[in-house]
Amino acid sequence: MSKEDWDKYDDSSEIKENQGYIPKWFSILFGGTIVFGIVYSIWLYASGWTQEKQYREQVKAAQINEPQKTTVVGLTEDGVNPFRGDKEAIAKGQQTFATICAACHKADATGLVGPNLVDNKWLHGNTDKEIFHVIMEGVPADKALQKPPKGPMPPHKASLGAKKVLQVMAWLADKNPSLKPK
Numbered sequence: 629m630s631k632e633d634w635d636k637y638d639d640s641s642e643i644k645e646n647q648g649y650i651p652k653w654f655s656i657l658f659g660g661t662i663v664f665g666i667v668y669s670i671w672l673y674a675s676g677w678t679q680e681k682q683y684r685e686q687v688k689a690a691q692i693n694e695p696q697k698t699t700v701v702g703l704t705e706d707g708v709n710p711f712r713g714d715k716e717a718i719a720k721g722q723q724t725f726a727t728i729c730a731a732c733h734k735a736d737a738t739g740l741v742g743p744n745l746v747d748n749k750w751l752h753g754n755t756d757k758e759i760f761h762v763i764m765e766g767v768p769a770d771k772a773l774q775k776p777p778k779g780p781m782p783p784h785k786a787s788l789g790a791k792k793v794l795q796v797m798a799w800l801a802d803k804n805p806s807l808k809p810k
């Protein structure tokens with residue numbers, strides 16, 4: 629553009645600056661979003677919510693409410709038996725106990741070679757996590773704590789697997805409240 633053209637347009641009355649004011653409702657809305665953002669951030673931080681926490685809670689709930697649907701049957705994130713209180717699992721657990729464990733622990737679990745499992749005395753801990761470990765891995769003779777020693781407790785990781793062991797534990801927990809979730 630030539631200088632003349634510039635001057636023409638620059639002085640032209642066709643170009644004028646309008647003073648448009650932002651409507652009040654818009655300013656309020658705008659300010660409101662900022663205030664909301666700050667308040668919401670503080671609230672969210674204070675509530676302790678995190679994506680990871682929510683994920684863990686949902687996985688845990690699924691393990692407890694729909695253990696058959698979860699791909700990995702095992703203790704929950706908290707080390708709790710997901711079959712606790714599950715009637716079907718308790719019934720299956722009783723069957724497994726009768727066929728596998730009763731030989732050493734007696735059908736009513738009051739003990740023979742193996743100790744009583746329905747009293748409140750525990751040699752290797754009384755939480756789901758500890759008992760799951762004992763049943764899955766067994767107790768080798770040199771770690772046996774019964775006095776006088778009556779032999780080792782065989783492992784059941786391979787023969788039964790986590791699901792059946794947890795079902796047995798659900799049955800035991802149902803009979804013996806001293807078997808604590810954690």
Ligand code: HEC
Nearest residue numbers: 728729732741742750751752753767772773774779780781
């Ligand atoms: C060959 C016999 C035998 C069989 C079969 C057996 N146990 Fe045991 N169990 C033992 C002995 C012996 C001990 C005690 C080990 C010790 O002295 O520490 C024991 C210990 C335990 C304990 C730990 C008790 C405590 O006080 O800490 C649990 C729980 C248990 N058995 C559950 C089971 C379950 C469930 C089964 C079936 C899946 C089973 N056992 C099968 C012999 C057996």
